Amino acid sequence: MKKIIALSAFIFCSNLNAQLFDRLPMEAVLAQGEELYNAPASCATCHGAGGEGLIGPNLLFGPVASDIFAQGESNPVMAPMMASFNFSDEELAAIAIYIRSMAGLPYSEEMRIEMLLNQAAARGNRATQFEFMKTDRDRQIEEIENFSDLAANWVRRSNEGSLRRDYDARVVATFDPGEPKFTPEPGKTYFYENVGTNSSPNVLFDGYVGPSSNQVVVGDAETFEVIASYQFSDDLRATVHTSAVSPDGTQVYITGPREPGPDGRPDPSGSQTMVVADALTLQPIKQVTIGARLHHGAVFGDYMLFDMFARDPDGPGLMIYDPDTDEVVAALYDQDLGGMIYTTWADPDYEYIYALMEPAGYAPGRASGMRAVTSIYQGRLMAMRPFWVAKINATTWEVEMEFPVPGYRPNWALIDSAKENLYIITSTSNISKINLNTGVVDWTNGTGIGPYGASFNADESEIWVADKGEGASHLGRTLTIIDVHEGHAIETVYGGYKVDHVILAPNGREMWATSNAEGRLYVYDEPTRELLRVIDMPQNGDAHGIIFVHYDENGNSSVVRDQGNFHNGINPIEGVALNY
Numbered sequence: 367m368k369k370i371i372a373l374s375a376f377i378f379c380s381n382l383n384a385q386l387f388d389r390l391p392m393e394a395v396l397a398q399g400e401e402l403y404n405a406p407a408s409c410a411t412c413h414g415a416g417g418e419g420l421i422g423p424n425l426l427f428g429p430v431a432s433d434i435f436a437q438g439e440s441n442p443v444m445a446p447m448m449a450s451f452n453f454s455d456e457e458l459a460a461i462a463i464y465i466r467s468m469a470g471l472p473y474s475e476e477m478r479i480e481m482l483l484n485q486a487a488a489r490g491n492r493a494t495q496f497e498f499m500k501t502d503r504d505r506q507i508e509e510i511e512n513f514s515d516l517a518a519n520w521v522r523r524s525n526e527g528s529l530r531r532d533y534d535a536r537v538v539a540t541f542d543p544g545e546p547k548f549t550p551e552p553g554k555t556y557f558y559e560n561v562g563t564n565s566s567p568n569v570l571f572d573g574y575v576g577p578s579s580n581q582v583v584v585g586d587a588e589t590f591e592v593i594a595s596y597q598f599s600d601d602l603r604a605t606v607h608t609s610a611v612s613p614d615g616t617q618v619y620i621t622g623p624r625e626p627g628p629d630g631r632p633d634p635s636g637s638q639t640m641v642v643a644d645a646l647t648l649q650p651i652k653q654v655t656i657g658a659r660l661h662h663g664a665v666f667g668d669y670m671l672f673d674m675f676a677r678d679p680d681g682p683g684l685m686i687y688d689p690d691t692d693e694v695v696a697a698l699y700d701q702d703l704g705g706m707i708y709t710t711w712a713d714p715d716y717e718y719i720y721a722l723m724e725p726a727g728y729a730p731g732r733a734s735g736m737r738a739v740t741s742i743y744q745g746r747l748m749a750m751r752p753f754w755v756a757k758i759n760a761t762t763w764e765v766e767m768e769f770p771v772p773g774y775r776p777n778w779a780l781i782d783s784a785k786e787n788l789y790i791i792t793s794t795s796n797i798s799k800i801n802l803n804t805g806v807v808d809w810t811n812g813t814g815i816g817p818y819g820a821s822f823n824a825d826e827s828e829i830w831v832a833d834k835g836e837g838a839s840h841l842g843r844t845l846t847i848i849d850v851h852e853g854h855a856i857e858t859v860y861g862g863y864k865v866d867h868v869i870l871a872p873n874g875r876e877m878w879a880t881s882n883a884e885g886r887l888y889v890y891d892e893p894t895r896e897l898l899r900v901i902d903m904p905q906n907g908d909a910h911g912i913i914f915v916h917y918d919e920n921g922n923s924s925v926v927r928d929q930g931n932f933h934n935g936i937n938p939i940e941g942v943a944l945n946y
């Protein structure tokens with residue numbers, strides 16, 4: 367009995383309320399609905415001009431006004447446009463009626479009024495603001511959680527003035543380089559790969575045993591064949607983290623152990639070294655102290671730019687190294703930059719160095735950034751101090767600018783050919799487009815899990831991101847392709863386990879990616895995103911970074927592509943690709 371009374375009261379009420387709405391001619395409603403549906407950046411953009419579905423689903427089932435309203439409350443893709451249009455209930459109902467007309471579904475003025483009633487109730491529900499209890503800690507978090515506040519109130523970390531310091535590199539051993547393992551041909555391009563001892567046996571095959579020492583590998587970039595490799599003596603093994611070749615393509619740099627003691631074996635209290643190998647014999651020539659463990663290396667004009675992991679007490683964080691004299695031209699130290707120097711990137715003209723900076727103290731020394739990011743992924747940390755970029759003038763050695771980056775633990779940077787924007791990849795799965803003269807963030811978006819390396823395609827319209835699983839699983843296996851203009855993901859392709867670096871080849875057509883866990887290179891046809899070839903490294907030793915060395919018609923060699931950029935006159939992004 368009660369139920370019937372309640373129901374009739376509702377009908378009575380709604381009839382009464384219905385009279386509050388103006389009745390409109392259907393033509394006017396349809397015209398308004400059509401206009402709003404097709405307005406720029408409105409429904410048609412995502413659901414198609416006929417409601418058939420595009421980025422958003424097919425709407426021809428005929429949503430009512432409150433269904434559309436509810437999407438604005440709950441659908442992160444639609445929420446921004448719903449907020450900016452801020453449709454009235456009448457407008458929502460007009461759109462809904464227009465969709466019904468497109469779908470060939472019945473519609474009427476009565477139906478529109480019913481939608482309005484219904485929608486008024488939906489809006490009423492939403493108006494109820496809940497006041498929940500906040501703790502003091504919640505309020506502390508609220509004070510720091512907004513990125514624009516951080517950017518607006520950034521406090522400089524680095525010292526003023528020139529930060530250039532000296533570091534005395536010493537040649538502590540020399541070796542007979544042996545005989546050439548191959549004869550390079552004029553006009554051909556070769557790839558170089560430094561390979562270590564740390565692949566992941568669990569993702570390879572039963573009974574897999576890794577190599578006992580490091581190897582330098584060379585292959586034919588056109589046929590994808592490995593031509594030759596050389597495995598160092600066990601006394602020269604170390605954890606490999608880069609492939610780097612001198613600008614003239616003659617010397618290969620690879621992480622070395624500590625300097626040798628009197629017995630010729632690594633001395634636990636000696637300096638950390640880098641091994642220099644011959645690019646034709648692939649054998650060690652000499653061992654040089656660099657005061658830290660080599661992390662990344664790239665050509666920097668006539669020099670090399672190196673950044674380092676674990677430092678000796680006197681070890682720098684980054685250096686400019688002269689390949690002809692084995693001298694350090696400039697060394698920069700963490701203390702002067704106000705944080706730990708992680709990876710370093712140069713603009714195409716080698717005028718500025720962008721150092722990706724980590725706050726210290728989340729772990730001893732250089733482990734800070736990695737420990738911080740694993741602590742976030744593993745839930746031990748709820749917030750972190752910011753990570754930032756230091757823009758260093760490579761003539762005056764002053765930090766000209768610093769800016770924080772969205773997300774945590776930036777790994778990789780791309781600088782566009784116009785030298786306008788920096789694209790930063792963070793371990794916490796963000797990619798951001800940042801103006802490199804103002805530090806203003808244009809967009810930030812998510813990538814696949816734990817991204818590491820990234821590369822532009824040849825027309826700079828896309829960025830391929832290697833989803834390594836950095837700090838997360840370390841078993842990422844995809845590459846995410848991001849639209850440079852909007853920052854949206856366009857495609858995800860399969861890659862090797864722990865896919866680490868990815869770079870556009872100097873022919874401008876292929877993307878080459880390294881798999882740390884599998885000890886393989888994955889080569890993709892960039893335009894079609896098809897996997898062309900998987901190249902096994904000898905004994906599947908872990909692969910890090912790729913260098914392309916080109917021999918011109920006169921047989922002169924130069925590095926044309928490494929992880930830093932294209933070099934020595936070749937750059938498909940500027941229309942100069944190698945034709946092979």
Ligand code: HEC
Pocket residue numbers: 403407408409410411412413421422423425429433434437441443444447461
């Ligand atoms: C920026 C793109 C975008 C725009 C603009 C947009 N939508 Fe959507 N819409 C989506 C996406 C994506 C979904 C699916 C969300 C999901 O899967 O949860 C969606 C879902 C919906 C749904 C739910 C569909 C269902 O199956 O229940 C409705 C209704 C809808 N949109 C209506 C509209 C209307 C009407 C407009 C214009 C006022 C509009 N949308 C504008 C992207 C958009």
